[in-house]
Amino acid sequence: MSTGNMNLTLKIWRQKNTKSKGELVDYKVANISPDMSFLEMFDVLNEQLITKGDQPIVFDHDCREGICGMCSMFINGRPHGPKNGITTCQLHMRSFKDGDTITVEPWRAQAFPVIKDLTVDRSAFDRVISAGGFISVNTGNAQDANNLPIPKANADAAFEAAACIGCGACVATCKNASAMLFVSAKVSQLALLPQGQPERYKRVQNMVAQMDAEGFGNCTNTGACEAECPKGISLENIARMNRDYLSAKFVSQEEA
Amino acid sequence: MSSLSKAFSSSIGKKVIMGITGLFLISFLLVHCFLNAFVFFNDNGLMFNIGAHFMATNWFIRAMEFVLMGGLLLHIVQGARLTFQNNAARPVKYAVANGQANSKWYSRSMGLLGTLLLIFLIVHLGNFWVVSRFTGIPTHDANGHEDLYAVMKKTFENVWLVALYALSMISLGYHLLHGFSSAFQTMGWNHKKYTPLIKCIGLWFSILIPLLFAIMPIAMYFNCIK
Numbered sequence: 256m257s258t259g260n261m262n263l264t265l266k267i268w269r270q271k272n273t274k275s276k277g278e279l280v281d282y283k284v285a286n287i288s289p290d291m292s293f294l295e296m297f298d299v300l301n302e303q304l305i306t307k308g309d310q311p312i313v314f315d316h317d318c319r320e321g322i323c324g325m326c327s328m329f330i331n332g333r334p335h336g337p338k339n340g341i342t343t344c345q346l347h348m349r350s351f352k353d354g355d356t357i358t359v360e361p362w363r364a365q366a367f368p369v370i371k372d373l374t375v376d377r378s379a380f381d382r383v384i385s386a387g388g389f390i391s392v393n394t395g396n397a398q399d400a401n402n403l404p405i406p407k408a409n410a411d412a413a414f415e416a417a418a419c420i421g422c423g424a425c426v427a428t429c430k431n432a433s434a435m436l437f438v439s440a441k442v443s444q445l446a447l448l449p450q451g452q453p454e455r456y457k458r459v460q461n462m463v464a465q466m467d468a469e470g471f472g473n474c475t476n477t478g479a480c481e482a483e484c485p486k487g488i489s490l491e492n493i494a495r496m497n498r499d500y501l502s503a504k505f506v507s508q509e510e511a
Numbered sequence: 512m513s514s515l516s517k518a519f520s521s522s523i524g525k526k527v528i529m530g531i532t533g534l535f536l537i538s539f540l541l542v543h544c545f546l547n548a549f550v551f552f553n554d555n556g557l558m559f560n561i562g563a564h565f566m567a568t569n570w571f572i573r574a575m576e577f578v579l580m581g582g583l584l585l586h587i588v589q590g591a592r593l594t595f596q597n598n599a600a601r602p603v604k605y606a607v608a609n610g611q612a613n614s615k616w617y618s619r620s621m622g623l624l625g626t627l628l629l630i631f632l633i634v635h636l637g638n639f640w641v642v643s644r645f646t647g648i649p650t651h652d653a654n655g656h657e658d659l660y661a662v663m664k665k666t667f668e669n670v671w672l673v674a675l676y677a678l679s680m681i682s683l684g685y686h687l688l689h690g691f692s693s694a695f696q697t698m699g700w701n702h703k704k705y706t707p708l709i710k711c712i713g714l715w716f717s718i719l720i721p722l723l724f725a726i727m728p729i730a731m732y733f734n735c736i737k
Contacts, residue, residue, distance in 0.1 A: 266606075279606055332609030358607040365600050430610065430619050431597035433522075463521055472600030473522045473593050475621060476693040482613035491701050497523055498699030504518035 259288030261348060264356040265300065267312055273368050273376075279358065289349035293336060294319060294326060296348055313372040319344040321485065324420030327427070328373055329360040334424035334483050342422060342485045362423050364432035365470040379469040380421050380437060386465035387458035388441040390450050403449050413447035416440045418486040425480035425488075431472030436480035438466045439496035440488045446499055456503035463500055523697075525593060530694035532586040537691060537716070539579055544720050550727055553737050556660025560652050563659040567643065587629060594622035617685035618693070624686040631679035638666050667731040676728040680721035687717035 262285045270277025284300050291299075294316050301311035317325035326343040330336035336346040351357060359373065367375040419440035426434050442459050445451030451458070474493060481490045503509075518524045546566065549559040566572050610619055617624065639662065642648060648657040667673050691713030695701070700709075730736045 268606075329605060329607075332605065332607040333612055337612075360605055360607070363601050363603050363605055365602055428613060430601075430614075432600040433597070435522075463523060467522050470600060471522075472597040473525055474697075475526075475593070475597070475618070476689070476696050477614040477618040479610065479614040479619075490696065494696055494699045494701030496699075497527075497697060500521075500523045501527065501699060504514070504521075504524070510514060 259286055259291070259348070261287040261289060261351070261353045263287060263296075263351065263354070266356065266358040267373070268360045268369075269312070269372055270361075270369050272371060277369065277372075279360075287348055289347065291348045292319070292344055293328070293330070293346040293348065294344050313370075313374050315374050316344060321345045322420060324422035327362050327375065327423065329362060329427055331358055334362070334427040335422075335485055339482070340485055340487060342420075345485075362427035364423075364426050364472075366432065366434070367423060367426065375423075377421070377423050379471070380423065380434070382469065383434070383438055383462055383465045384441060387454065387461035388445070390445060390454065392450070405448060409447045412491075413444050416443040416447070416488065416492055419444075419484075419488050420486060422485060424483050424485060426471065428479045428483040429472065429474075430477060430479065431475055433474045433480075434466050434469070434471040435474040435493050435496070436484060436488055436490070438462055439492035442496045442499065443492040446495065455499065456507050456509060459496060459499040460503050463496070525589060526697045528585060528589050529593065530697035532582045532589070533690050533694045535579075535582045536586060537687070537694075539582075540687075540720055544723050547727060548723060550660065550663070550731075550736050555652070555737060556658065556663075557652060557654055559660045559663075560654065560656040560658060563643070564656045567657075583632075587625070590622065590625050615689070618689040621686065621689060624682045627682040628679065628686060631675065631682070634672070634675060638672070639663070663727075664731055667728040670732065673728045673732045677725045680725035683724070684717045684721040687720070688714065691716055 262283070265282045265284060266279045267282060268277050269280045282300055284296060284303070287296050287299065294314070297312065297314060304311050315325045315327050317323040319326075321342045321344060324342070326335075328335065328343045330343070330346070335341060335343045337350055338346055361367075361369050361373045362375045362377075364375075366379040367377055370376050417440075419437060421437060423437070425436035426432050442462055445458065446455050476490070476493075478490060481488065519528060546562040547559070549562045550556065552558040610616070639659070642662055643657070643659055648659055648662055650658040650661050652658040652660065667676075692706075692710045695706070695709050700706075727736075
């Protein structure tokens with residue numbers, strides 16, 4: 256199992272369910288390898304807990320290679336821990352020192368209620384997507400590739416926006432628990448491409464309305480989201496969404 | 512609710528109100544600072560009083576005073592609402608939050624800086640605006656203009672007021688340092704060619720304007736301006 260020499264103290268948020276009041280509980284782990292991922296260290300801790308007959312700590316994880324966006328964890332005051340541009344599964348124990356105390360909390364936002372321990376309900380994001388983060392197409396044969404010419408710069412910017420994995424680190428780190436970076440990435444990836452044009456202004460209005468309805472806070476442009484995003488989604492997307500939203504509301508005559 | 516009022520009550524609409532009123536207040540600061548800088552003519556306030564006389568009698572300026580009061584109130588009320596709403600968006604706070612790792616402290620403290628500025632503003636309006644509009648400026652200068660300069664000299668004999676004014680300008684500087692470029696971002700004016708320029712102008716604006724404002728009471732207290 257563990258073959259390293261790191262001994263750590265963990266302060267981990269334990270919460271039975273959405274309604275109950277949680278608290279930080281201290282745990283010790285020993286002989287942790289610096290080559291382990293942060294989630295593997297949690298696996299070691301959970302095995303200890305299970306062996307003792309305790310409840311293991313519930314945390315979200317899936318692909319463990321930084322592409323699914325499932326793993327969360329607010330580690331020592333930052334989403335996905337102390338490194339930039341990675342998810343928690345890509346964080347390794349060599350980023351910490353032997354003897355460290357590490358505090359691990361769930362994403363905290365009104366719109367992300369805790370389900371249990373470190374797992375939060377991020378379905379608010381799904382509802383924002385359902386409100387307009389798609390294109391309506393008729394089914395039929397696939398078009399020939401490159402049928403629709405797209406400028407390279409637009410294709411690149413759309414691709415960069417589409418890199419968003421919906422992990423929620425932007426909401427978690429924002430002092431206002433605002434979801435603007437996420438929503439703007441989902442708006443931008445379609446607003447930049449010809450396929451997204453017919454529904455462009457309806458989409459932005461519906462998605463922003465849903466974002467507001469979910470109880471996310473208001474963006475104050477601190478830039479924390481961009482700095483903590485594991486996929487490097489840029490604040491330019493927020494400006495683009497604001498532009499589209501304002502032209503939809505104040506220029507377009509179409510009601511969403 | 513009509514479609515336009517719905518737009519203004521959305522999260523982006525609320526920010527737009529902050530941005531527009533903020534940019535308007537920035538333009539006011541520029542005029543205010545330019546006219547106040549007339550004290551540096553060192554002519555016992557003659558030029559300054561000419562400026563003050565113009566501002567007090569020109570119909571356009573007087574009309575804009577109402578717009579300014581409206582804009583200021585909107586900025587304050589909306590700012591307070593946003594601060595409370597944003598606070599409520601995270602009912603359970605983090606035990607450990609490392610904000611300095613990803614953002615500037617002043618960008619996270621606009622509510623606090625704004626509150627400090629509001630306290631300053633109440634004192635400031637009491638010192639000058641109430642005097643020139645309501646209670647009356649007691650003396651006249653050599654040109655026969657109301658001597659607002661004398662009121663200023665008298666006010667800045669008080670070391671505590673001088674300190675309050677100078678310290679408040681630090682709050683103003685940091686408030687502007689975030690607010691100036693943030694207003695452009697909110698309006699969607701983010702552009703690879705212009706954003707670096709906006710940030711640069713914002714930086715210099717937030718240093719120079721508060722610095723000039725702060726020098727005035729300090730220089731008067733130490734009798735460097737005659």
